[in-house]
Structures are given as structure tokens and as C-alpha cells.
Amino acid sequence: MPYDMLASRSPLPGGEGLGEGERAAGAVPEGFDDAGLAELFITGRVTRGDGDGVSVRKSGDHKCGRCWRLLPEVPEDGGLCHRCEDAVAQLDAVP
Numbered sequence: 001m002p003y004d005m006l007a008s009r010s011p012l013p014g015g016e017g018l019g020e021g022e023r024a025a026g027a028v029p030e031g032f033d034d035a036g037l038a039e040l041f042i043t044g045r046v047t048r049g050d051g052d053g054v055s056v057r058k059s060g061d062h063k064c065g066r067c068w069r070l071l072p073e074v075p076e077d078g079g080l081c082h083r084c085e086d087a088v089a090q091l092d093a094v095p
């Protein structure tokens, strides 16, 4: 669940929250691909599956040593994801 949705349900010090989840009305911006949804939900990845419900399971992917996301392209814990490989390569290219 996106942080904004969680924060809207939980009262902040001196503020008001919505209370029960049923009182919240969520909205997800259009145009998010699976990678964008994963970042929005603060998860390793999102896939679109069969059925009408939302399911959550523990990821079997490895953790990137730079961004700490668990992604299928990370070969082992501490390895780099594609995005971090690109970022590190750009840093290495700076004179």
C-alpha cells in the first residue's frame, strides 16, 4: 500500500486520520507500468496476474547492494540491479 494511503489512515501527531481502511478511497495514477507500480507500492516488483484480487507474497529475488530493492535481475544478495549498474557505470565514466 502506498505510503500516502497508509499515512491518510493513521492519525499523525496533532492531525486527523481517516481511521478504518474502509473510510479511505484510494486512487492510483494512470500510466504506471509494473516497475512504476512496484516503486509506488514500495515493493520489489508487481506483476499482473489472473483473478480479481490482490495478493502479496514474500519475494524470492535477491537484494541489490546499492538500492536494496529485491529484483529478478540481481544475481545474488549484494549484486547490482540494472538501474544501479547503469548509475555506477556513469559514475565511473566521470573523469
Ligand SMILES: [Zn+2]
Binding pocket: 064, 065, 066, 067, 068, 069, 080, 081, 082, 083, 084, 085
Ligand atoms: Zn539497485
